[in-house]
Amino acid sequence: MRISRRQALRTIGGAAGLAALPGCTVVEGEPPDSTQGLSKKAAPGRRTTITFYSLFGGVDGQGWVDLATRFEAVQDEIGVEVVYAPTTGQGEQQKLLVSIAAGDPPDLAMVIPFQVPQWAELGIMTDLTDLARGAGLTERDFLPAVWQGMRWKDRVWQLQWDVDPNFPFYWNKQLFAECGLDPGRPPRTITEVDELSAEITQVGRQGASRVGTVPWQVAGFANAAFTWGFAFGGTFVDPETGQVTPDDEHVVAAVDWMAGYARSLGGADRLNVAPPTLQMNPFGYGAMGMAALGPRSVKQILEARPDFSYGSTLLPYQPPGADRPGAGTWIGGWGAFIPSEAKHPEAAWEFLRWFAATPEGTLAEFETVNYPPGYLKSPAMERMRSDGILRPSYDAMLAATNIKPSLPETNYFSQQLEIHVARAVYGEVSAREAMRVVKENTRREAERFKNQMGL
CATH class of the missing domain: 3.40.190.10 (Periplasmic binding protein-like II)
Structure with a gap:
């Protein structure tokens, strides 16, 4: 053709x-x-x-x-x-x-x-x-x-x-020890991530100077939605209809969880854990307890800080939607x-x-x-x-x-997630409303493509 x-x-x-x-x-x-x-x-x-x-x-x-x-x-x-x-x-x-x-x-x-x-x-x-x-x-x-x-x-x-x-999960052993946490025991569930974060996070007048994790910083908002959506047990496509389902209850819960972390810091723009001009992933500066990362980011950190003490594990999961570590990996x-x-x-x-x-x-x-x-x-x-x-x-x-969903409209779907998950994280809309808009817009785009191609 x-x-x-x-x-x-x-x-x-x-x-x-x-x-x-x-x-x-x-x-x-x-x-x-x-x-x-x-x-x-x-x-x-x-x-x-x-x-x-x-x-x-x-x-x-x-x-x-x-x-x-x-x-x-x-x-x-x-x-x-x-x-x-x-x-x-x-x-x-x-x-x-x-x-x-x-x-x-x-x-x-x-x-x-x-x-x-x-x-x-x-x-x-x-x-x-x-x-x-x-x-x-x-x-x-x-x-x-x-x-x-x-x-x-x-x-x-x-x-x-x-x-x-996408992605292995890493924790800062030195920061764990400084906070009185066991540096040899990583979280298995997202509930455990929350508990550890509560012990690590420090928020003052200038914002968050130390955080447990920043769940929306996972190579973009769309990728964060896929990563944590899967980790909560969510699905992004209805296998029967082939239509996107960003309003799946577990996906909505994951986006709301990310937005909740931003609210706990006083807003997503209140992070103060790395220099304004980043030379490496923020995790490497030592004020973040846990992060989902790729190997190039880890290599970059170790090149700058050879003595950086870290551990790695499978991505934590959240029951009842998911049932094992690594369930969210894609x-x-x-x-x-x-x-x-x-x-x-x-x-x-x-x-x-x-x-x-x-x-x-x-x-x-x-x-x-x-x-x-x-x-x-x-x-x-x-x-x-x-x-x-x-x-x-x-x-x-x-x-x-x-x-990621294998659909003709997946590019557009990712674009919509990037825009509207960000809006939820920054407190402009609720997680549920954000995912409703993503679903509505993406389904409209799917129909447009089908009509254009005569499918």
Whole structure:
């Protein structure tokens, strides 16, 4: 299906950047000072040359160049041209969308897994089901949440090469000890988080100088809603109707819980636990007891404060909705797909399958791009398990059963959560009213998309 440039940019571009904020590890980097080393020409003398669009800058982008070079070294049929195609300031993959609209896409490009339903319905993705079946790939080869995100309407549309578990939970052992708490005993439930926070938090005239935790600071308000909504046992989609359910009682309870923490401090703007110009995650400054974090934030903290004393555990949960630590963990990350008008889909599949679903290729990706794979047979899994910084993410990854809703309107849904959860946290509206508005707006957008596409 050919779509116009205007339709491509309007339909799938607008919310991409906001939706990526969560959980997607690429957003933790900085724009590159130079584009040198982020693109490469294909190795000469190959039977087929494929074009791969990489949106990554910095060392991640250089890693993709190294990874493509490694692929060329292990076989002599396919050359890989890597083209640096960065996102815009709003996070849109503009170069990719324009190429698709013009009918001249690359052979391989990136996708956030929850974008798959919309992009598949727009007809811009190649159905990979038969290729995956022919390669012997099944759900047993991938983490359960990864397998969910690769599929839409019982078909495989992308291979997820990067797994971002949201989130491990960390506590500051030194601060626990200073507050007379057991530094060797982390919370298992959210009720226990509340009890510990009450012992840690200090609020004075200048605001909160010490806090137990800041639950809305989880890579954005939308991600916080997903994380704690799942941890309370909430659901974001009705499995029967396929409609979003942000007004689920457990989701509303989670948003109200976040807003309650802000109220207890005198307002969300009363935090005073880190310098105005952050050089690392606020947790690293020592005045926050507990936080949900990713491994890059932890690494950044340890680089600045090598003696920082912390512990890690699975994300706390809240009964009766949830029943175990880690129940709130969800999987984000990146996948790669073959555009429907790609010139060399078979060769693109060989590269894609190699770095996303073979032992050798996933290990090569982990060594170059350095993102955790979703392929269970990858030797990188053992490396994560034995790495002090990555082990919490490994444990969270294995515990995770959730993904963001796989719906054509998920981008818009995330955008609405970002706006209205913030309003609830800042005391402008109740949690229930905020989630009612999100539901109403998102369902209206879903109908608009269906009518536009004739679904």
